[in-house]
Amino acid sequence: VMKAEPIFRAVEEIKSRSPEARTLLLTPQGERFHQGLAREMSGEKHWILICGRYEGLDERVRQALVDREISIGDYILNGGEIPALVFMEAVSRTLPGFLGSDQSMEEESFSDGLLEYPQYTRPPVFRGMEVPEVLLSGNHAEIRRWRRREALKRTYRRRPDLLERAELTAEEREYLALVKNQEPE
Numbered sequence: 532v533m534k535a536e537p538i539f540r541a542v543e544e545i546k547s548r549s550p551e552a553r554t555l556l557l558t559p560q561g562e563r564f565h566q567g568l569a570r571e572m573s574g575e576k577h578w579i580l581i582c583g584r585y586e587g588l589d590e591r592v593r594q595a596l597v598d599r600e601i602s603i604g605d606y607i608l609n610g611g612e613i614p615a616l617v618f619m620e621a622v623s624r625t626l627p628g629f630l631g632s633d634q635s636m637e638e639e640s641f642s643d644g645l646l647e648y649p650q651y652t653r654p655p656v657f658r659g660m661e662v663p664e665v666l667l668s669g670n671h672a673e674i675r676r677w678r679r680r681e682a683l684k685r686t687y688r689r690r691p692d693l694l695e696r697a698e699l700t701a702e703e704r705e706y707l708a709l710v711k712n713q714e715p716e
Contacts (some may be wrong), residue, residue: 557611561600582611
């Protein structure tokens with residue numbers, strides 16, 4: 532178990548330089564981390580990340596210093612370093628300019644509550660596998676529609692739990708009903 536005193540000293544030193552910093556504990560006991568939380572937490576200017584190790588840390592650290600606790604999943608790791616990396620990348624990717632294009636973030640998995648649509652590169656035929664014709668058509672409206680439908684289908688098949696929170700149009704709900712009816716029993 533990590534001792535309280537060195538953690539208190541470290542956090543107090545950082546807060547003396549950056550009083551607005553919030554303290555985050557990476558722990559399997561925390562709130563489940565997800566894309567919406569990454570966006571929300573990107574609104575804070577500074578985060579102090581505390582990574583536990585093996586048996587964790589003195590409970591007084593949690594009681595006195597920690598503003599928020601997050602977990603990256605329902606499993607145990609040796610320490611909080613990997614969850615800290617996950618947190619840093621997920622939060623950083625939501626910041627303007629980080630990806631080079633704000634459109635990149637809007638099209639990524641989970642940005643709208645769905646998994647991402649399939650992606651293809653050149654050539655249009657590789658080992659007998661073809662790129663869908665609509666993607667070669669140049670019709671941007673049809674390409675957007677195809678991408679959205681593929682994202683809906685992929686989410687339904689792989690992560691149907693995400694659809695419970697997704698904001699869908701009436702047309703998208705109708706499309707999902709068709710997909711569900713076409714699935715083998």
